[in-house]
Amino acid sequence: MHGRAGQGAKTAAQLIAESAIDIGMYAQSFPEFGAERTGAPMKAYSRISKDKIDVHYQINEPDIVVVMDETLFNAENVLEGIKDDGVIVVNTTEKPEEIMKKYNIPSNIKVYTLDATGIAISLFGRNFANVPLLGAVVKLTGIIDPEKVKGIIRKKFMKKLGEEGVNKNITAFERGMNELIGG
Numbered sequence: 001m002h003g004r005a006g007q008g009a010k011t012a013a014q015l016i017a018e019s020a021i022d023i024g025m026y027a028q029s030f031p032e033f034g035a036e037r038t039g040a041p042m043k044a045y046s047r048i049s050k051d052k053i054d055v056h057y058q059i060n061e062p063d064i065v066v067v068m069d070e071t072l073f074n075a076e077n078v079l080e081g082i083k084d085d086g087v088i089v090v091n092t093t094e095k096p097e098e099i100m101k102k103y104n105i106p107s108n109i110k111v112y113t114l115d116a117t118g119i120a121i122s123l124f125g126r127n128f129a130n131v132p133l134l135g136a137v138v139k140l141t142g143i144i145d146p147e148k149v150k151g152i153i154r155k156k157f158m159k160k161l162g163e164e165g166v167n168k169n170i171t172a173f174e175r176g177m178n179e180l181i182g183g
Contacts, residue, residue, distance in 0.1 A: 001133075002067050003069060004040060004072070007129060008131070009031070009044040009068055010029075010044045011130055016029065017046050017047075019149045020046075023145065023148055026052050026053045028053055041075050060081045061083055062082055064137060064140065065082055066137060068116070068133060086110070087111075089112045089137065091133060092113050095113060096111040096112060112183060135174060138173075146173070154166050
């Protein structure tokens with residue numbers, strides 16, 4: 001997951017891992033960032049497997065890449081190492097074919113787009129794009145039951161956000177699954 005510090009990439013990666021563990025899988029989640037401040041490019045990883053995970057390093061050949069901020073295409077190589085049949089999800093108002101052309105994405109990569117920022121602003125009044133993008137990833141992988149993820153969101157955020165905040169996050173998650181474009 002490519003994002004900027006403070007956008008919630010780390011939290012989204014953690015939610016993916018916690019949801020996978022909740023259904024009996026093995027999972028890891030960890031961020032990678034320097035000493036930069038809020039707004040600096042960063043990465044967050046989730047590794048999920050049916051088998052025990054013995055490695056503890058960044059993912060060099062991702063199956064899925066999430067780009068939380070389209071400007072990151074100009075800041076770093078977000079496609080580095082993506083598998084030949086990989087998937088990329090981009091937070092943008094543009095269509096997948098426009099993103100493919102704009103950034104010269106090879107045709108063997110499946111491109112999906114989601115206006116996660118638009119969803120977040122409509123619900124929260126701020127750009128919390130991580131939860132809609134989490135919904136997109138859950139839909140694309142088909143590994144984790146969306147109801148499990150909603151339960152994790154409820155458990156993790158109830159104390160901090162209250163019922164209304166949790167319900168908005170669940171709505172953001174559902175909209176991320178439903179408004180994803182591409183394939």
